[in-house]
Amino acid sequence: MSNKTPFSPNISTIASAIQPFHVMKILAEAKILEASGKEVIHMEIGEPDFASLPCVHQAANEAAEQGLTHYTPTMGLPALREKLADFYGDFYQANVSQNNIMITPGSSTALQLVLTALLNPGDKVMLADPAYPCNRQFVNLLHGELLAIPVSHETQYQLNLDLLKANWQAGIKVVMVASPANPTGTIIEQNELLAMAEFLAEQNAYFIVDEIYQGLVYERPAESILGNVNLPENVIVINSFSKFFGMTGWRLGWCVLPEHLISVMDRLGQNLFLAAPTPSQYGALRVLEQDALQALEARRAIFEQRRNALINAMQQASFTPKLIPQGAFYLYWDVSEYTDNSEQFCADLLQQTGVAITPGRDFGDYQAKQHVRLAYTTDIEKLTLAVQKISGFIHQNADFETVKSNLPGLVGFDIQGII
Ligand SMILES: Cc1ncc(COP(=O)(O)O)c(C=O)c1O
Known part of the structure; x- marks a missing residue:
């Protein structure tokens, strides 16, 4: 018999209300299937399914071997902030001072810090529904009020100026967008x-622009809002080494702050995480070199080929995605022809x-039961096979069968051009 003093768990109301990432359930089930010997297409x-670049590993190892394993300043390794400022100048025609750049443990931390500051x-906080799910949880944790605006393929699943104006109300302090976006690309x-x-500045509201899929764009140049001159002082840019740079596990992101937020963000960082991981920062310094960027560009081209192959396979199977993603590595697919319960x-x-894919529920409420997210983070052969399997699954489940001929075609996209 235990002689431990009894204790009743007493978790905070706010933490108890935090929603899980439902995709983790799919992932757990996929792992069980794999363990039982079944092949799973993730x-x-x-x-990204690619590992981080070998030159990153080497640079981080060298730094560690030289004893560079201590805290960096909270705002980040000065050399990395400087390199990022140059990066904006070289690739985005943006005049960014290194003083306005803060390095964080993943962009997740940057998002939490910025929201805490504001x-x-x-x-x-206004955001799109569907959108990146964690933002909603961050706002809840800070006792903010969410204003999730339903968006559809008609506005590329994004907020725009008209939607801001149409839904404007007193008390909105922050609007958050991501471009390219998760889950829609x-x-x-x-x-x-x-x-x-500019509209938000007139309303005295902040604009958080998440550019973490910057660089992963197809048939168009990568851009940053920071490339615009005369940007008002309400714009905060979030970015990360996770996606284009392929360094998810290194937990490194950054934000570009207006002058008046630098001091408060520094103080918040000093208290909440002290500094981003030092070896990761040395790895990131290396990944911004020309040869590494070229290797990453080759990976971007692979994602583009996969996107095209996925859409081609879907077309062959008579599926009609309403939008072709312009970036990231996701396709948000309206499956209302086949189900009213995407989970x-x-x-x-x-x-x-x-075949493991993500239900819309993870990204919001609006038409979530009619959507799924496909991530093309696996090779073309598997993507093509996955679409064949989805097609077979739909045909086997007669309940899903409805007339397809009346569906609208692709919006603004010539499929012939990309195959
Ligand atoms: C839109 C968006 N923002 C932020 C993040 C957080 O990424 P990280 O913390 O790895 O930089 C993600 C992760 O998937 C995302 O999709």
């Missing part, structure tokens, strides 16, 4: 972003075919 995971309890054009920033659809698909 299209649920939101990270939100009082009850302040409203869609982009907000620069003139639209600038117009949104069940994903669970059954996994069990019956071994």
